[in-house]
Amino acid sequence: MKQSTFLALFITANISFIFLQVHKRTKRIKLSYTKQTIENQKISLIKQKQELTHTLYTLNDRASIKEYIKENKDTLALVPIRINQIKKVPDDARS
Amino acid sequence: MTHVHKNRSILILLFFFIGYLIAIINLVYLQVVQHQFFVQLGQKQYQTSITSLPPRGLILDRTGKHFLALNKDSIAAFILPRQLEMKPQLQKFLAKYFPHANERLATHSHAHFLYVQRKLTPQQIDLITKSGISDIKFLNEPSRYYPLPASASLIGLTDIDNKGLFGLELEFDQLLAGTPSTVVLEKDARSGHFYFSRHLDQEGSSAQQLQLTIDSDLQYLVHEALLETVAKYNAKEGAAIIIDPQNGDILAMVNVPSFDPNNFKDIDPALTKNTCVTEAYELGSVFKICTALAALEENVVTPDELIDCKNTKTTYIDGRKINTVHEAGIISFEQVIAQSNNIGIAQVAKRLDTKLYDHYLRLGFSKKTRITFPGENKGFINPPANWSKQSIISLSYGYEVTANLLQLARAFSIIANGGYWIDPRLTFDRQQTKQKLYRDEPIAIVQNMLEQTTAQGTARKAHIKGYRVMCKTGTANMLENGHYNPDRNIFTCAGIIEKNGYQRVIITFIKEAAQNDLYASMVAAPLFEQIAEKMLIKDRII
Numbered sequence: 001m002k003q004s005t006f007l008a009l010f011i012t013a014n015i016s017f018i019f020l021q022v023h024k025r026t027k028r029i030k031l032s033y034t035k036q037t038i039e040n041q042k043i044s045l046i047k048q049k050q051e052l053t054h055t056l057y058t059l060n061d062r063a064s065i066k067e068y069i070k071e072n073k074d075t076l077a078l079v080p081i082r083i084n085q086i087k088k089v090p091d092d093a094r095s
Numbered sequence: 096m097t098h099v100h101k102n103r104s105i106l107i108l109l110f111f112f113i114g115y116l117i118a119i120i121n122l123v124y125l126q127v128v129q130h131q132f133f134v135q136l137g138q139k140q141y142q143t144s145i146t147s148l149p150p151r152g153l154i155l156d157r158t159g160k161h162f163l164a165l166n167k168d169s170i171a172a173f174i175l176p177r178q179l180e181m182k183p184q185l186q187k188f189l190a191k192y193f194p195h196a197n198e199r200l201a202t203h204s205h206a207h208f209l210y211v212q213r214k215l216t217p218q219q220i221d222l223i224t225k226s227g228i229s230d231i232k233f234l235n236e237p238s239r240y241y242p243l244p245a246s247a248s249l250i251g252l253t254d255i256d257n258k259g260l261f262g263l264e265l266e267f268d269q270l271l272a273g274t275p276s277t278v279v280l281e282k283d284a285r286s287g288h289f290y291f292s293r294h295l296d297q298e299g300s301s302a303q304q305l306q307l308t309i310d311s312d313l314q315y316l317v318h319e320a321l322l323e324t325v326a327k328y329n330a331k332e333g334a335a336i337i338i339d340p341q342n343g344d345i346l347a348m349v350n351v352p353s354f355d356p357n358n359f360k361d362i363d364p365a366l367t368k369n370t371c372v373t374e375a376y377e378l379g380s381v382f383k384i385c386t387a388l389a390a391l392e393e394n395v396v397t398p399d400e401l402i403d404c405k406n407t408k409t410t411y412i413d414g415r416k417i418n419t420v421h422e423a424g425i426i427s428f429e430q431v432i433a434q435s436n437n438i439g440i441a442q443v444a445k446r447l448d449t450k451l452y453d454h455y456l457r458l459g460f461s462k463k464t465r466i467t468f469p470g471e472n473k474g475f476i477n478p479p480a481n482w483s484k485q486s487i488i489s490l491s492y493g494y495e496v497t498a499n500l501l502q503l504a505r506a507f508s509i510i511a512n513g514g515y516w517i518d519p520r521l522t523f524d525r526q527q528t529k530q531k532l533y534r535d536e537p538i539a540i541v542q543n544m545l546e547q548t549t550a551q552g553t554a555r556k557a558h559i560k561g562y563r564v565m566c567k568t569g570t571a572n573m574l575e576n577g578h579y580n581p582d583r584n585i586f587t588c589a590g591i592i593e594k595n596g597y598q599r600v601i602i603t604f605i606k607e608a609a610q611n612d613l614y615a616s617m618v619a620a621p622l623f624e625q626i627a628e629k630m631l632i633k634d635r636i637i
Contacts, residue, residue: 029291036289046150047168047235054167057242062315083559083628088637 143280144296151237151257152271152302154250154264156311157344162242163250163311164264169238172211172223172231176204179230188226192219213255214238214359239264241356243311245318248353248369249468249521255359261367263305263521266469273302307521308344313337316629317347321603324622325351329609334371335626336500336602340508340591343517343527345466346599348372348501372466375474375497376606379571380435380553380615381589382493384541385506386444387432389454391537395446398429398540402439410438415485417441420570420614432544433552435568437492444491449479451490457532458506460498464519474498493569494579500602503589507600510545511565511591514538545590556620557588559627562636566590566623568615573607582611588619592627597636601626 069078125133154164174196179185189197189211196211203209211231212219223231239253251262259268276299280290317335325333334350350370354362368374390396404423409416419437423430431439444451455461461476477486477495489495501519508517514533518525545565548554554566569587572579586605591598603622631637 032291033289040288050166050168053162053165054240057162057165057240061242063244066319081632083561083631083637086632086637 141281141283143282143290144277145280146275146277146297148237148275149273149299149302151239151253152273152304154271154305154307156307156309156314157346158310159306161311163246163307163309165240165242167238167240168235169214170220171213171234171236172215172219173234174200174209174211174230174232176200176206176209181228181230185228185230188228188231192222239356243314244353244355244357245315245349246309246311247356248350248367249309249348250356252356252359252362252367261469262369263307263468266467267305270303271305274299306523308346308523309348309521310346312633313347313630314349316633317349317626318351320622320625320629321349321351324605324618324625328605328613328618330605330607330618332370332604332606333622334500334602334604335622336371336504336600337626337630338504338508338519338600338602340511340517340598340600343505343508343520343525344523345501345504345519345521348521368470369468371500372464372468373470373472373499375472375499375502376585376604377494377497377571377574378503378585378587379493379569380437381503381567381569381587382496383432383435383440383491383569384510384545384567384589385455385458385460386440386447386451386491387428387544388458388510388533388537388541389447389451390428390443391540392454392533393447393450396428396443398544399427401425402428402431402442404431404436404439407438412438412441412445412488413484415488417488429544429547430552432567433548435548435553440491441488444487448487451487452476452479455490455496458509459516460496460502460506462502464499464501464505466501466519467521467525471501472499474502493571500587500604503587504600504602507589507591507602509533510538510541511593511598511600542591549590553614553616554588554590554620554623556616557590557623557627559592559624559631561594562627562631563593564590564627565592566620568620570613570615583607584613586613586615586619588615588623590623592631594631594636597634599627599630601630 069076150166153162153166155161156163174185186197186200189200193211196209199209211223213236215223220233223233237257239257241247241250249262251264252260253264254260257272259265259271264271275297276295277297279294279296281292282290317337321333321335324330332350332352335347336345337347338345348369348371350368352366354366391398403425404419406422406424408420408422409418411417417437421434421436423434423436423439426434426436426439428439428443431443447454455476461474463471463473474497477490486495505517505519508519509515509532513535514531516528516530516532518527542565545567546563549558549564549566553568557566557568558564567589569589571585571587572581573583573585574580575583584607586608588603589600591600593599601623603619603626605618605622608618
């Protein structure tokens with residue numbers, strides 16, 4: 001092999017290695033960025049879930065529901081039930 | 096080369112040699128001696144250390160579907176006093192709406208960071224946003240939301256830094272909080288939130304969820320019933336417990352008045368106690384059933400033995416005055432319990448003597464229930480060494496002995512479950528030890544006595560048709576300046592309700608009603624019935 005060919009091959013190989021190394025680093029950073037973006041999205045979604053759960057529980061607040069029933073007792077006609085008002089239907093009579 | 100030239104050359108070489116030597120020494124000093132310092136200095140420029148706590152563990156009820164404590168970010172407002180751009184406007188705004196923050200700013204004008212206020216209300220956030228003062232910035236902070244205020248004194252609270260302050264939040268603080276993790280991020284000045292690499296410096300533990308034995312629906316229903324009764328009698332306090340006597344699960348534990356756990360600012364520390372556990376009382380006649388159980392276990396009496404109750408409301412035993420509410424003549428021991436006659440029970444107790452003390456201990460009084468809750472008051476039984484002639488009489492009907500309501504619930508659970516020791520529990524991880532304390536026969540007799548008391552005796556108002564209800568009531572005078580005050584009473588009803596294998600122990604308690612001529616049979620027994628009915632409908636035990 002000629003000295004010039006060897007040198008050309010040597011330099012090309014080195015440049016290729018450097019390119020691949022840079023490419024690997026870039027790829028890694030890109031994937032890391034994607035991962036971090038997804039992690040941030042996850043944190044944001046957890047916070048949203050927290051907020052929604054809080055809203056759900058605020059809406060389901062038993063005291064507010066009771067108050068609503070009291071305010072609208074004429075239209076809703078809900079009254080407290082006593083145990084002697086409940087009759088158990090026997091299993092064989094259900095069908 | 097002349098001699099002069101040679102000397103000059105040596106001088107120049109020496110000069111360079113010394114120069115290089117100084118440079119080498121300096122390099123060695125920098126690279127070797129001060130190596131660590133400069134490494135750290137370099138790392139500081141591209142490494143950031145972040146310590147973070149995991150989100151606090153949630154608290155759930157026994158179904159695992161309803162939350163009793165949730166996480167919810169709160170908003171804090173802060174300023175950076177060294178970087179203020181609109182200082183006059185800021186000071187004016189703070190002076191008007193946040194005077195405390197303004198005072199802090201005046202005294203700490205060179206601080207790096209100052210809170211304006213934490214846990215802002217939506218109105219305050221709106222106010223700051225509309226003010227247009229860019230120096231006030233917002234920060235999200237973790238905090239708690241409690242969906243069921245009825246369990247406030249049981250669950251407790253976290254403080255402004257989200258650490259358990261009292262109640263179960265304090266008891267299980269380590270478990271709920273977890274431990275912080277520290278990570279080191281490699282980043283440059285322009286990368287912002289983005290980092291190039293991340294190393295775990297110190298691994299923390301994640302926060303755990305806490306599942307309680309509490310039934311949130313039942314807790315709410317009991318709270319409603321209790322509020323109604325306390326309001327009806329204009330009483331100072333009320334409390335109630337529901338417990339499963341087979342496994343010790345506490346299904347509801349409520350006391351009123353309580354506090355709003357979501358309104359941190361207006362909390363009165365006096366109302367934060369879970370009085371079911373942290374207070375011990377002389378409970379009066381409910382203790383007669385414990386005396387009866389002890390007497391039957393020791394075979395010193397039979398249920399049909401006739402006891403002379405002297406046909407009077409006041410008499411003397413061993414020279415000691417003894418009062419009872421209703422006079423009775425010669426009645427069976429079963430009727431002594433049903434009519435709650437102090438004279439009759441005192442005579443039986445005298446046969447037990449110091450054994451009564453041992454039985455109270457055996458039933459768990461004056462011992463902590465070891466419930467996972469801070470600040471339990473274990474109560475007190477006057478020990479035989481301190482007894483006067485009055486002591487055995489007083490002890491037989493619930494004086495000279497104090498107990499918390501959970502201890503009473505445990506004693507009734509022992510009666511309900513056939514005489515086995517039970518540890519009341521708020522979390523499922525606590526295992527029970529099957530230790531038999533009482534024979535089946537005395538337990539069965541005591542259960543029948545309680546049933547009679549509910550069917551015909553003082554606890555008639557606790558009766559529910561179609562169910563086996565076994566109750567005992569107790570009205571006790573409160574001790575005031577060394578004397579029992581008949582105008583200040585506590586009313587208790589303790590009992591068992593069962594049907595087809597379903598069994599619950601319910602304790603109801605009302606303290607200091609405004610009206611004077613009341614008894615537990617009129618106050619605590621109807622409350623028992625009300626709670627039991629709500630519970631049976633909820634659990635569909637029809």
